Amino acid sequence: VPGRMSRKNHNHYKGAEVSCCVKYFLFGFNILFWVIRILTTLVHLFSPLHQGVLSNLSAITDLGGFDPVWLFIVVGGVMFILGFAGCIGALRENTTLLKFFSVFLGLIFFLELTAGILAFVFKDWIKDQLNFFINNNVKAYRDDIDLQNLIDFAQEYWSCCGAHGPxxxxxxxxxxxTELNPSRERCGVPFSCCVKDPAEDVINTQCGYDVRLQGELDRQKYILTKGCVGQFEKWLQDNLIIVAGIFVGIALLQIFGICLAQNLVSDVKAVKANW
Structure with missing residues (x-):
């Protein structure tokens, strides 16, 4: 009889155990998530291009003096804490940390979903803000070399010039x-607005000089005439499946992480209930 009772208790205990696969899969998931978040934060904060652009953003956007660098630090810090909670919670089977991880990840998912819905509803407002942002970038073009490189890259990548045109x-x-403008670049555009000549190996940085003194039809031979706002919209439409796929992929990863955490919490609770 004692032997049967011992076997019965042993079988009852064996019926509820923590899944090693779920435990270490969640641990690995968070380690990967953690490392990627640290690397992207370091790239944003310490690359020369991002340092220059971020330092100038408060001047060219309506941020009321807010330094965007702090936004990256806060987001990076939150992601770091979240990854840490997931890793330690999975490794130590700590239900408090696992619940914190799943609830916070669920909150982030909800905020992303809300942002997506608001972006669709207020797409005209976002378009106006993009127009405002590009025009302020245009004003500050010569103020920061990193910002200048960013604008040139955007105009070349989207084959555009200005927010709505040259x-x-x-x-x-x-x-x-204006007639009082003494600059040699008067009535011109940056070289990134120029129609590229495939035969040219070296970029002609003076290709946009005086080009806006010409008529609308004549200038089309030398410079790009489409605005960046319209070209960006066209790029989004052309790459809608890819962009949507990326967001859906991120959302599925977050849901997967929540499910793993909740599954592990259930396993730990089931084991504790048998003690």
Whole structure:
């Protein structure tokens, strides 16, 4: 009889145990998540391009003096704590940390979902803000070399010039067409607005000089005439499946992480209930 009772208790205990697969899969999931988050934060904060652009963002956006660097630090810190809670919670089978991890990950998922819905509802407002942002970048083009490189990259990548067209460069003190402007770049555009000649191996940085003194039809031979706002919208439409796929993939990973954490919490509770 004692032997049967011992076997019965042993079988009852064996019926509830923590899944090693779930435990270490969640641990590995968080380690990977943690490392990626640390690397992306370091790249954003310490790369020369991002340092220059971030330091100038408060001047070209309506942020009321807020330093965007702090935003990256806060987001990076939250992700670091979240990854730490997931790792230690999984390794130590700590239900408090696992619940914290799953609830916080669920909150982030909810915020992302809300942001996506609001972006769709207020797409016209976002378009206006993009227009405002690009025009402020145009004004500050010569103020920061890293910002200048970013604008040139955007105009070349999206084959555009200005927010709505080349005449937006009148907002810049060096390129505007006023008669009192002493700049050699008067009535011109940056070289990134120029139509590229495949035969040229070296970039002609003066290709946009005086080009806006010409008529609309003539300037089309030399410079790009489409605005970056419209080209960005077109790029989004052309790559809608890829962009949506990335967001859906991130969302599925978050849901997967929540499910793993909740599954592990259930296993730990089941084992404790048998003690």
């Amino acid at each position: 005449d937006d460069w009148n907002l810049n003190m060096y390129f505007n067409c």
